[in-house]
Amino acid sequence: MRLLLLILLCLPAWAVAKELPINTRLGGDFELASTVPEQNRLSAFKGKVVLLNFGFTMCPDVCPMVLTRMSKALGELGKDRAKVQPLFITFDPERDTVQRLTEYLRYFGEDFVGMTGTPEQIAQVTKQYGVVYLPQKSDSAAGTMFAHSDYIYLLDQQGRVRALFSTRDSIDDMVDAIESLL
Amino acid sequence: MKRLLLLALLLSGCASWTQTQSRLSVEDGWVRLMPPVAPNSAAYFTLNNQGKTAVDLIAVESDVAGVLELHTIVEEGELRRMQQLQKVTVPAQGIVQFKPGSYHVMLIGLKKPLQENQIVPFTLRFASGESLAVSLPVKQDGEGKHAHH
Numbered sequence: 001m002r003l004l005l006l007i008l009l010c011l012p013a014w015a016v017a018k019e020l021p022i023n024t025r026l027g028g029d030f031e032l033a034s035t036v037p038e039q040n041r042l043s044a045f046k047g048k049v050v051l052l053n054f055g056f057t058m059c060p061d062v063c064p065m066v067l068t069r070m071s072k073a074l075g076e077l078g079k080d081r082a083k084v085q086p087l088f089i090t091f092d093p094e095r096d097t098v099q100r101l102t103e104y105l106r107y108f109g110e111d112f113v114g115m116t117g118t119p120e121q122i123a124q125v126t127k128q129y130g131v132v133y134l135p136q137k138s139d140s141a142a143g144t145m146f147a148h149s150d151y152i153y154l155l156d157q158q159g160r161v162r163a164l165f166s167t168r169d170s171i172d173d174m175v176d177a178i179e180s181l182l
Numbered sequence: 183m184k185r186l187l188l189l190a191l192l193l194s195g196c197a198s199w200t201q202t203q204s205r206l207s208v209e210d211g212w213v214r215l216m217p218p219v220a221p222n223s224a225a226y227f228t229l230n231n232q233g234k235t236a237v238d239l240i241a242v243e244s245d246v247a248g249v250l251e252l253h254t255i256v257e258e259g260e261l262r263r264m265q266q267l268q269k270v271t272v273p274a275q276g277i278v279q280f281k282p283g284s285y286h287v288m289l290i291g292l293k294k295p296l297q298e299n300q301i302v303p304f305t306l307r308f309a310s311g312e313s314l315a316v317s318l319p320v321k322q323d324g325e326g327k328h329a330h331h
Contacts, residue, residue, distance in 0.1 A: 060222040062255060062262050064214060065282040068323050100219055107217035132261055140266045141249040141290045142222060147263035167283055
């Protein structure tokens, strides 16, 4: 008994530190039209941690809020920022062209990459990641908007999903999780 | 004499007008700076009603966008759905917070891209006939680092 206690006490800190689990239910590689042509698939970012989010550029509230949160978390990383790739995939490919995504994402950070594709491609990748988006017709002058989920996905250097952040998670918690992978 | 009467009427009108104005106020307001390519934006503020009766905000006007609408975000499980509202009720001696992920004024069809720190004039119109003029700054983000939605 004493020996067990001694062993437990002597375990190195890393063994008991919180390690992010690997989400085997979500994720996987995909290939889409990209704002950076040579980076047109997830595996192009192998070796980097990826922050992935899905949204649409006509969205006035939730999507820019989430992208701003991504931007803020990246801003906290200092020199490690280069090890983390921000990636945005639209689920509104009819309106969100590569050109539009390029202009839109530049505002959140020079290193943001955007992807779009055919509705079928988008349906496939959103299914892989469990993203829900439902077009909504309404009387609003804004035209078609989407009801949608808004997680930020944290992917490790091998493209595996390690955490999902909701808007309830603090920027500090996001930064801690990202840094645990670096 | 008639003129004097008219003036008196006008003045009393002004007095009551300013009185109704003073019970409503706006604090901590801002408009979201968006990438120039984005046609829509949103305005946020805390609407304070010091009066003894509830007020209904029914419209917000501004020259910077084609249409302004009142919206809120409804959470349904993991989904966030934007819902247009015909009115937002501010309780007597209460507040309503317009904030990201919640109540917001949607600016649809910006006539030209907003600039950071630009001051945007708005007129808030209430069901009672009252109105409130406010000017809100354009900011990238109105929340602090630790802010939640």
